[in-house]
Amino acid sequence: MRFVTGLLVVLITACSSQPQKEMAETKTVCDLTYSRYQATVTGYCQEPRADLLASVPVINKSITIKPLAKIPEVFWFNKKMNFSLLKQESIAPVIFVIAGTGAGYDSGKMISLQKNFYQQGYHVISLSSPTFANFIVNSNNTKYMPGNLAHDAKELYDVMELVWQQVQVEDQVQASSFAITGYSLGGAHSAFVSLLDEERRVFNFEKVLLINPPVSLYQSVSILDQYFDLRNNRHAAVAMFDQIFERFSDGYSAQESSNFDQDSIFSLFKNANLTEAELKLLIGASFRMSSSDMIFALDASFNSGAITYKNHDIDKFESLTHSMQRASDITFVNYFEGAMLPRAQLEDANLTKDDLIHRYSLHAIEDYLKKSDKIYLVTNSDDIILASGEVEYLESIFTKRAKIFPRGGHCGNMDRVSFIDHVNATFSQGVK
Numbered sequence: 001m002r003f004v005t006g007l008l009v010v011l012i013t014a015c016s017s018q019p020q021k022e023m024a025e026t027k028t029v030c031d032l033t034y035s036r037y038q039a040t041v042t043g044y045c046q047e048p049r050a051d052l053l054a055s056v057p058v059i060n061k062s063i064t065i066k067p068l069a070k071i072p073e074v075f076w077f078n079k080k081m082n083f084s085l086l087k088q089e090s091i092a093p094v095i096f097v098i099a100g101t102g103a104g105y106d107s108g109k110m111i112s113l114q115k116n117f118y119q120q121g122y123h124v125i126s127l128s129s130p131t132f133a134n135f136i137v138n139s140n141n142t143k144y145m146p147g148n149l150a151h152d153a154k155e156l157y158d159v160m161e162l163v164w165q166q167v168q169v170e171d172q173v174q175a176s177s178f179a180i181t182g183y184s185l186g187g188a189h190s191a192f193v194s195l196l197d198e199e200r201r202v203f204n205f206e207k208v209l210l211i212n213p214p215v216s217l218y219q220s221v222s223i224l225d226q227y228f229d230l231r232n233n234r235h236a237a238v239a240m241f242d243q244i245f246e247r248f249s250d251g252y253s254a255q256e257s258s259n260f261d262q263d264s265i266f267s268l269f270k271n272a273n274l275t276e277a278e279l280k281l282l283i284g285a286s287f288r289m290s291s292s293d294m295i296f297a298l299d300a301s302f303n304s305g306a307i308t309y310k311n312h313d314i315d316k317f318e319s320l321t322h323s324m325q326r327a328s329d330i331t332f333v334n335y336f337e338g339a340m341l342p343r344a345q346l347e348d349a350n351l352t353k354d355d356l357i358h359r360y361s362l363h364a365i366e367d368y369l370k371k372s373d374k375i376y377l378v379t380n381s382d383d384i385i386l387a388s389g390e391v392e393y394l395e396s397i398f399t400k401r402a403k404i405f406p407r408g409g410h411c412g413n414m415d416r417v418s419f420i421d422h423v424n425a426t427f428s429q430g431v432k
Helices: 002-017 036-042 108-119 133-138 149-170 185-200 217-226 230-253 262-272 276-302 321-329 332-347 353-359 362-371 390-401 417-426
Strands: 059-063 081-086 092-098 123-127 175-183 207-211 375-380 402-405
Touching (some): 036 276, 059 149, 081 108, 081 133, 081 149, 092 149, 092 185, 108 175, 108 417, 133 276, 149 185, 175 185, 185 207, 185 362, 185 375, 217 276, 276 332, 332 353, 375 390, 375 417, 390 402
Parallel strands (some): 092 123, 092 175, 375 402
Antiparallel strands (some): 059 081, 081 123
């Protein structure tokens, strides 16, 4: 089961975030039947990919945030926080890019954003999500679990200050201005970081772009949790995985080439003829694997005892199979209610579940989002992580600063021509 899930998640990742190739291939348009789930899994392949650079001079970097002795031994390989830099040859605007839920600074969607902003003349600094294990275990956070957007923003802001100081000295990066963006949860984080910057004034962001953000983190993860319900439908899910895997295997073995690139994967999906239920299962499995990694890192770092043994220090040679199996069975909502809420209530005994859900949403900073003319939104009307009425809510908050594409699912059109053209138009005044 774990092997099948892992392979299918690799397929999802490859489909939606494969690096761009030569232009002859990037112009390829698939003929899969469109659905918002298909767009989320394979990318919005009914529209050509944008003309982005095949490769860019990425500088992979790391920074010490806290002493290694304070990092759980099981994360011995995460002794520094990782990030990346794309540097222009002279003074230029700087943009910080924040990854989505459970994603690293070098994930596929981050690479597309990096390439585009570098092409537009920006120094690009890419940061992992506060829900990514490398960020979690290196963070100085000892009170609040990731997901509290205001506190996540403080963590991100502190990291951004340290990173900016480092690249100025080590890489001689000079900034003419600053901007910030992020996709999915990183989009919501960008908004909260921007609000904090109004107080701390280190960067004075000129442009802020929220890409496919959740309105309510709790509502969005609830939707994704429902796609992968092992507790109530384990046998049905396993049977469906077996069927999907068999069809993928048949399609892959029939290929003339063994290359595992985006075009061949489009063909695999077409031949597999996945149903809506199967696409949902793949999306849910992908989210659950990211969620499991996050929950394990949180549990080990915060000593919550939700999936690991409380007050037990896991060493680097200890088997993690039991803990990860437990994590894969726990939905994010279960963890929210069983670990995150109780921990928050240690700080405020009067805090209710509804209070915390509100904190974990854009509703908490609604007035700021309405008034700030430097904050922009781009999303899709069929985004799978948005609940009923939330697209209309975003339109009412951002009005003329919102761009709502009719199709694209969740982040499925981030490397497509219309999306890239809109982003570039939004930031066209940023390069000085």
